[in-house]
Amino acid sequence: MAKVIAIANQKGGVGKTTTAINLAASLAVMDHPTLVIDMDPQANCTSGLGLDPRHIVLSTYEVLIGQVPLAEGVRDTALDHLKLLPSHINLVGAEFEMINVENRERRLVKALQGVHERYEFVVIDCPPSLGLLTLNALTAADSVIIPVQAEYFALEGLGQLLNTIRIVRRKLNPGLQIEGVFLTLFDKRLRLSKQVAAEVQRYFGKKVFRTIGQRNIRVAEAPSFGVPVLLYDAGCVGARNYMSLAKEILLSNPRYQNRTEPVVRPKELLQQQAPANPPASTNGVKHHA
Numbered sequence: 001m002a003k004v005i006a007i008a009n010q011k012g013g014v015g016k017t018t019t020a021i022n023l024a025a026s027l028a029v030m031d032h033p034t035l036v037i038d039m040d041p042q043a044n045c046t047s048g049l050g051l052d053p054r055h056i057v058l059s060t061y062e063v064l065i066g067q068v069p070l071a072e073g074v075r076d077t078a079l080d081h082l083k084l085l086p087s088h089i090n091l092v093g094a095e096f097e098m099i100n101v102e103n104r105e106r107r108l109v110k111a112l113q114g115v116h117e118r119y120e121f122v123v124i125d126c127p128p129s130l131g132l133l134t135l136n137a138l139t140a141a142d143s144v145i146i147p148v149q150a151e152y153f154a155l156e157g158l159g160q161l162l163n164t165i166r167i168v169r170r171k172l173n174p175g176l177q178i179e180g181v182f183l184t185l186f187d188k189r190l191r192l193s194k195q196v197a198a199e200v201q202r203y204f205g206k207k208v209f210r211t212i213g214q215r216n217i218r219v220a221e222a223p224s225f226g227v228p229v230l231l232y233d234a235g236c237v238g239a240r241n242y243m244s245l246a247k248e249i250l251l252s253n254p255r256y257q258n259r260t261e262p263v264v265r266p267k268e269l270l271q272q273q274a275p276a277n278p279p280a281s282t283n284g285v286k287h288h289a
Contacts (some may be wrong), residue, residue, distance in 0.1 A: 020127075143178065151196065165178065
């Protein structure tokens, strides 16, 4: 039975998509079959895993409105154990089309019913809002990871997200838990980053992951090649951060602790690194159609 984890924060630019891609990839290289669901109409998770959203035929949109089963929209990625349900700009219209649909907050729950046995983890990349798409993700999820950037106003708006989680628990998904708070974009050279980290720790206490996502240029570069950072530079600090985060999650979920070491070793991954310059394309993305 898959563990479903939503990555949510209505604030943009906090590292939701980066976390979704690289956490899922880290779980996958440890031989845990993982599905990423791109619930954001911007489709950055889709392009970050090597698919061109302009060429997507079946996406989260078709699944949510009930045109196709979820399994039909799933695509391969560059990692054997990592699959993707891609997004498309059409997803913008899904919230309007579902507004009068009965049980509209449970459309993703229904779609996932046939695929739970195929994966150990399902990671959902939520849009930067608390609309119907995010409600679907939270209703379908077992837990939620909240990325919080180590910058000024880091905690701004989090009260609204926590209130939404409480409402979802009360009315839609009583079992929803906070998996943890993940500090992102941390720069150890800056006093501000350390101050924000201390503030987040005071606010969330034991819910804060020990792993911190450090600001790293290799993590920022990897999406332009359409691969997770593990396939771009497995030895960089960003790759190590996400492997550490994945191991923390496995340690807190004992049923999935059958493997804790990467099946594909870092040295082998380094041999698969992307070239020095992005491949020629209209958007700099390496496609794996």
